[in-house]
Amino acid sequence: xxxxxxxxxxxVGAEIIALSAGRTDIGAVVTxxxxxxxxxxxxxxxxxxxxxxxxxxxxxxxxxxxEANARWDLQASRIxxxxxxxxxxxxxxxxxxxxxxxxxxxxxxxxxxDFLKSRAPFWKKEGTADGGKWxxxxxxxxxxxxxxx
Amino acid sequence: xxxxxxxxxxxVGAEIIALSAGRTDIGAVVTxxxxxxxxxxxxxxxxxxxxxxxxxxxxxxxxxxxEANARWDLQASRIxxxxxxxxxxxxxxxxxxxxxxxxxxxxxxxxxxDFLKSRAPFWKKEGTADGGKWxxxxxxxxxxxxxxx
Amino acid sequence: xxxxxxxxxxxxxxxxxxxxxxxxxxxxADLVAELRGREERYDLAFSDMSAIRVALDxxxxxxxxxxxxVREVAFFPPMTGG
Amino acid sequence: xxxxxxxxxxxxxxxxxxxxxxxxxxxxADLVAELRGREERYDLAFSDMSAIRVALDxxxxxxxxxxxxVREVAFFPPMTGG
Numbered sequence: 001x002x003x004x005x006x007x008x009x010x011x012v013g014a015e016i017i018a019l020s021a022g023r024t025d026i027g028a029v030v031t032x033x034x035x036x037x038x039x040x041x042x043x044x045x046x047x048x049x050x051x052x053x054x055x056x057x058x059x060x061x062x063x064x065x066x067e068a069n070a071r072w073d074l075q076a077s078r079i080x081x082x083x084x085x086x087x088x089x090x091x092x093x094x095x096x097x098x099x100x101x102x103x104x105x106x107x108x109x110x111x112x113x114d115f116l117k118s119r120a121p122f123w124k125k126e127g128t129a130d131g132g133k134w135x136x137x138x139x140x141x142x143x144x145x146x147x148x149x
Numbered sequence: 150x151x152x153x154x155x156x157x158x159x160x161v162g163a164e165i166i167a168l169s170a171g172r173t174d175i176g177a178v179v180t181x182x183x184x185x186x187x188x189x190x191x192x193x194x195x196x197x198x199x200x201x202x203x204x205x206x207x208x209x210x211x212x213x214x215x216e217a218n219a220r221w222d223l224q225a226s227r228i229x230x231x232x233x234x235x236x237x238x239x240x241x242x243x244x245x246x247x248x249x250x251x252x253x254x255x256x257x258x259x260x261x262x263d264f265l266k267s268r269a270p271f272w273k274k275e276g277t278a279d280g281g282k283w284x285x286x287x288x289x290x291x292x293x294x295x296x297x298x
Numbered sequence: 299x300x301x302x303x304x305x306x307x308x309x310x311x312x313x314x315x316x317x318x319x320x321x322x323x324x325x326x327a328d329l330v331a332e333l334r335g336r337e338e339r340y341d342l343a344f345s346d347m348s349a350i351r352v353a354l355d356x357x358x359x360x361x362x363x364x365x366x367x368v369r370e371v372a373f374f375p376p377m378t379g380g
Numbered sequence: 381x382x383x384x385x386x387x388x389x390x391x392x393x394x395x396x397x398x399x400x401x402x403x404x405x406x407x408x409a410d411l412v413a414e415l416r417g418r419e420e421r422y423d424l425a426f427s428d429m430s431a432i433r434v435a436l437d438x439x440x441x442x443x444x445x446x447x448x449x450v451r452e453v454a455f456f457p458p459m460t461g462g
Contacts, residue, residue, distance in 0.1 A: 034380055051309075052379075053303070053305060053353070053374070056353055056356035056357075056372070059356055081379065081380075092380075093380055116379045116380035117379055117380040118376065118377055118378075118379075119358070119377060119379075120377060120379035120380070121305070121353070121372075121374065121379070122378060122379035122380075123305055123306035123375060123378055124378045125306070134306055134375065134378075135378045136376075137376030137377065137378055
């Protein structure tokens, strides 16, 4: 179990290797990588600024990860979330889970992502032609979260 | 869309990069990596031999991938499945999906894995202390498949 | 004395990312009412409380929560991580 | 003339991975019956048909399917990929 909140980019391949290095008991590794898209609401965006709440962010991510480990049979997990100004195509977030069973690895990764979307203290501002626009929280993300309760 | 059936190992990091290289419209990349576990049914295994049906395997994988692309909004997908004798810790299979939306990427990857488990012509033989044992198909895998119909 | 933090458009509307606030407010709602009475920028930032979330000492909380013993209060819009 | 393929423990029981079969069987079930009548190793391999799957020209099929025009028949246990 490990979380990082950082401005720097990350290497998904290296993270997967680190998760399973030297182990022969893992059956399934699932990764989710979130990327900055070049369009939002049908309009092009020049960049995405991620603001966060230092201190609380790390705590929230650790809590989400611990909850996933309590609910599913995980052998390892990793969360990396970036902040700062990112351009389209850039990696924003990585969630990786390892389990003996594929179902656990998939569900835990989806659960963590659903929590990150509406319970981790990050706020996104899209750079658009008419200035910046704060991204609104989506009802669909709240609904996605509710399916786990 | 691309499938490979091969004896050689693969590099998940490089595959993810290839999937999204030069693109800025992808929002989510999900990968599933299946690995050889060192235990089966509570007993240690020395290796796992994967037999397949050359010709049919490629067709089955292409069909599974096309079906996933028809059902979900995917921008790219990749399936690699190995055959031959693999040792514990070795990578067996990679499924990678890219989509504007995380839900589509997750569901498509799970769907493809569920199909691979019981509809791709592979057979696993575990090397055990008392010789080899063909892995039985699991009812749970058949059930997992049925949820998509 | 309490440190109050603002994030995203709440921060932009209020104009500062954090400030020390001398208050005897008993609950978060009391504190919000007090801030709104101060200046228009606070009144504007807190005009739609359905769009405001609060954390007390870095734990998500709600408007009716007590401020007893709390050192850090943060106000922000619904989170959009991931 | 038809090419018949065997995989996994079906292959092990029958003892060959593939063979050419001269047959006038109309359906897969007819072909299985014909093979079982040949030698004990076939009879053993096909003793529990609930554990046998069939592909005709590399497409999954079933025991009642017609063999008309089929060039390649494969018998194998339930698949265990992934």
